[in-house]
Amino acid sequence: MASQRETAMVEEAFLHALKKKRHQEALDLLNRTTFHYTNRKDEATGKQCLHFAASEGYVEIVSKLLEHEAEVNSKDKNGDTALHLATKGQHEKVIALLMAFGAKLDEKNKNKHSALYIAVQNKYPRIVDMLLKFGKQPNLTEWEWDIRKKLSDKEEEIVNALGRQCSFVPGFESGLIKKEVFYVKPNTKCYSESMQVELVTENITSSFVFQLYKMQSEYADKINLKKDQESFSDFYECRTWNCKQSELQLIVAVGDNLGKGRKLKFISVDNSVGKVKISDKTSNDNGSKEESRVTVNIKIKDCEYTKFTIATVPKTEKMNIPKEGVILKPETSPGTEISIPQDAFEEDSKLSLNVIDTEETNIEEEKFLIATDAIAVHTSDGVQPQKDIDMKLPIHTELESNDVIVIGSNDDHPDSIDDWEIMELSDGGDVGSVSFKTNHFSMFVGVSKALAKTQEGLIEIHEALEKTIARKKRVVFLIFTKLAHENDNENISSAVKNTNPQNQGDLSVVVYCALSRKRQTVQDDWKEKGYRLVCTSADQICMINSVFQISISGNVEEVYHSKIIELEFHLKRENYRIINVCRVEKEIEPEGQMEIKQIEVTVKENMLTVPSKTCLFCTEMTQVVKKVENIMLKPLFDCKFSFIEPATTPLPSPPPEPVPEPEKVDKSRERLRKAFQGFRLVYKAVQRKDG
Structure with missing residues (x-):
C-alpha cells in the first residue's frame, strides 16, 4: 500500500503532466493509483486537475476525476469553471460529462461571462445548441451582432437555436416538456421517474452520458402522420456522448391500452431506425386504469440526436382458408367466428381482416346505435365464396341479440345509406352475439334493429359509422x-x-x-x-x-x-x-x-417532363411525378x-319595512284603566264620528 508521501508525489506528478498537456503520461499515472484527493490545485493559476483535463478535452481523465468526486464547479483565478474551459475548447464530450455530474450553466467568470455567452460570442453553433439543451431559458442579454449585415451560416444556426429554445420555455413551465441527463454505468438502473422511461443497461459495456427529452408533438420537429397513423405517445429526443453502443433499448410507459385492431409503429423524425413492441400492461395505483409499457429499440449515432415517436396503425390479420373448410377465430376480434364450409373456394386462399373499434361511438352519440365492432373481411385475390358463410359478431352494448341486425357494405368507406344492405340473420344465435349469413366478403357491423328500420334511423347510424371509420x-x-x-x-x-x-x-x-x-x-x-x-x-x-x-x-x-x-x-x-x-x-x-x-394539407400530384441522360452524349425527356403540398387554413x-371578472349588476335592495306609527294614547282613558285596575271590561260603546 502506497504511503501518503508516495500518493502525494503521484498526485503532484499527475497535476504536472496535465499542466504540460502530456495526456498519455497523465493517463498512465491515473490508472496506476487510486486517488483520494482529486482536487489538488496549481497555485499559480488556481486550476485543479479537472480544469486542465477539461480544457484539453481529455474525456477518459475527466470521467475518472468526476467519478472520484472532483469539484465540478470549482473556479480558477479567472473565475472559470471546467465548463467554461471545455466550452472554449469546443469539447462536446467533456461538456456532457460535466453537465451529467452537476455543472452549473449560469456560473460566470470574472468577466461576467457564462459558458453559453462564450459559445455565442465565439460562434460555436453545436456548443450553443448543446448548452441550450442542457438548460431551459437562454438568459442572454449582453451580446449583440450587427444585424445590418447578413448573418453568417454559423450566426444563423445560433439564432435559430436560441429561438427554438425560447419557444420551449412555455413547455418547460407547463410541464409539457421534460428533460434529464444521466451518467450511465453498465448493469446500473437508469430510470426517469418524471418521464417514466427506463434505459436497459444489461448489455452496456462502458459508461457514457445519456440525455433524454420528452415533449408534446407541438414542440417537436414537424412530422406529418399519415391518415391511418394515430399518435400513441409523446415525442422523444435522445442523445449520447462517449457511447460505444450502436443500439439502445428503452422501456417507455405510454399510459393507455393499444385498442382493438391497432398495432404499434416506430415513427422517426430524422430517419432513425427503430422498432417497438408492447412489453406488458400494469394497473395504476388505484387499479382503475391499465397502462401499457412498450420496448423501443433504436439505432444511435454518438453525439447526434435520435428523434422518434410511437404511433398506432391498423392491424391487418391474415388467416389461411383451406379448401376443406375452416372455422376462423380472429385474435384481433375475440368472440368473432367465420365458418367457411368445404368447397366454398375452389383453391386454398388467404383472408385479411381489419377491426374498427366502435365501443366509444355510442358514448359519443349518447345513444345505442352500434352493437358490434365493424369488421372488414377480404380475400387476398379478391375471390368471393361460392357458398354461404356463417359469421358471428360479439355484441358490446346492452342491446339483446333480438334487438340487433347486421348491415354490410362492399365499400370500406361507405358514402351514403345506399351503400349499406341488411344481412340475413341466422337462427338460434348465441346470447351476447349476433349471427348472419353472407355469400360475399365485405364490411359488416351490428346495429340497432329499431333504428335501422327507419330512414331517419339508418341515416343516423350511417353518419355515426362514417365518423368512426374516418377517425373523426x-x-x-x-x-x-x-x-x-x-x-x-x-x-x-x-x-x-x-x-x-x-x-x-x-x-x-x-x-x-x-x-x-x-x-x-x-x-x-x-x-x-x-x-x-x-x-x-x-x-x-x-x-x-x-x-x-x-x-x-x-x-x-x-x-x-x-x-x-x-x-x-x-x-x-x-x-x-x-x-x-x-x-x-x-x-x-x-x-x-x-x-x-x-x-388542412392536401397533396397534389403534378406530372413534370424533365431531361435525363441515357448515355454520355444523349439525353431524353422523361415524365416524373412531383407531389406538391397545398396548405389551407x-x-x-x-x-x-x-382577465377581469365581468361586472355584475347588483340586485336592488329590498324596500325597508314600514315602521309602525306610534299609537296615540288617550290620557283620560289611561287614567280610567289605572283607576279600575283588577276589574274586567264587559262592554265598550262605539265612539260616534260626530264626537
Whole structure:
C-alpha cells in the first residue's frame, strides 16, 4: 500500500503532466493509483486537475476525476469553471460529462461571462445548441451582432437555436416538456421517474452520458402522420456522448391500452431506425386504469440526436382458408367466428381482416346505435365464396341479440345509406352475439334493429359509422384565463391586480381542445387550478391528428413572440396549450381576440417532363411525378377574452319595512284603566264620528 508521501508525489506528478498537456503520461499515472484527493490545485493559476483535463478535452481523465468526486464547479483565478474551459475548447464530450455530474450553466467568470455567452460570442453553433439543451431559458442579454449585415451560416444556426429554445420555455413551465441527463454505468438502473422511461443497461459495456427529452408533438420537429397513423405517445429526443453502443433499448410507459385492431409503429423524425413492441400492461395505483409499457429499440449515432415517436396503425390479420373448410377465430376480434364450409373456394386462399373499434361511438352519440365492432373481411385475390358463410359478431352494448341486425357494405368507406344492405340473420344465435349469413366478403357491423328500420334511423347510424371509420370526433374548444405568475407586476394593470391581489403576475391563456362529452370535466378540472372559463366554441367535427393554428391580437401579445402557435388533437393525451401573454399598452386593460383555424394539407400530384441522360452524349425527356403540398387554413372559431371578472349588476335592495306609527294614547282613558285596575271590561260603546 502506497504511503501518503508516495500518493502525494503521484498526485503532484499527475497535476504536472496535465499542466504540460502530456495526456498519455497523465493517463498512465491515473490508472496506476487510486486517488483520494482529486482536487489538488496549481497555485499559480488556481486550476485543479479537472480544469486542465477539461480544457484539453481529455474525456477518459475527466470521467475518472468526476467519478472520484472532483469539484465540478470549482473556479480558477479567472473565475472559470471546467465548463467554461471545455466550452472554449469546443469539447462536446467533456461538456456532457460535466453537465451529467452537476455543472452549473449560469456560473460566470470574472468577466461576467457564462459558458453559453462564450459559445455565442465565439460562434460555436453545436456548443450553443448543446448548452441550450442542457438548460431551459437562454438568459442572454449582453451580446449583440450587427444585424445590418447578413448573418453568417454559423450566426444563423445560433439564432435559430436560441429561438427554438425560447419557444420551449412555455413547455418547460407547463410541464409539457421534460428533460434529464444521466451518467450511465453498465448493469446500473437508469430510470426517469418524471418521464417514466427506463434505459436497459444489461448489455452496456462502458459508461457514457445519456440525455433524454420528452415533449408534446407541438414542440417537436414537424412530422406529418399519415391518415391511418394515430399518435400513441409523446415525442422523444435522445442523445449520447462517449457511447460505444450502436443500439439502445428503452422501456417507455405510454399510459393507455393499444385498442382493438391497432398495432404499434416506430415513427422517426430524422430517419432513425427503430422498432417497438408492447412489453406488458400494469394497473395504476388505484387499479382503475391499465397502462401499457412498450420496448423501443433504436439505432444511435454518438453525439447526434435520435428523434422518434410511437404511433398506432391498423392491424391487418391474415388467416389461411383451406379448401376443406375452416372455422376462423380472429385474435384481433375475440368472440368473432367465420365458418367457411368445404368447397366454398375452389383453391386454398388467404383472408385479411381489419377491426374498427366502435365501443366509444355510442358514448359519443349518447345513444345505442352500434352493437358490434365493424369488421372488414377480404380475400387476398379478391375471390368471393361460392357458398354461404356463417359469421358471428360479439355484441358490446346492452342491446339483446333480438334487438340487433347486421348491415354490410362492399365499400370500406361507405358514402351514403345506399351503400349499406341488411344481412340475413341466422337462427338460434348465441346470447351476447349476433349471427348472419353472407355469400360475399365485405364490411359488416351490428346495429340497432329499431333504428335501422327507419330512414331517419339508418341515416343516423350511417353518419355515426362514417365518423368512426374516418377517425373523426366531436370536439369543443374551451378558453380559460388566469393571472399566472408573481414575477412581472409591470405587465398587470391596477384593475387586474385588484381582482386578485394575492396572485399578481403574468397573464395566461389556455386553449383546450376536448371531446365534446368531456367538456364539463375539463371545465371543473381547470377551475380547480384557478382558471376562469371565458369562452366555449360550438361543437366541431375533427379528425384525429388535426392541427390547429392559434392567433392572438388586441392589447395582449405572446411573451415569447412565437411566430406560430399550434395545437394538435390526439386521443391518448390532454390537448391544450398554455400561452403566456402580457399587455401591449399599459394604459389599456388586457383584453384580446383569439382566432383558431384548422390546418388542412392536401397533396397534389403534378406530372413534370424533365431531361435525363441515357448515355454520355444523349439525353431524353422523361415524365416524373412531383407531389406538391397545398396548405389551407379553415376558420373554426374566434372569441374575445379578458382577465377581469365581468361586472355584475347588483340586485336592488329590498324596500325597508314600514315602521309602525306610534299609537296615540288617550290620557283620560289611561287614567280610567289605572283607576279600575283588577276589574274586567264587559262592554265598550262605539265612539260616534260626530264626537
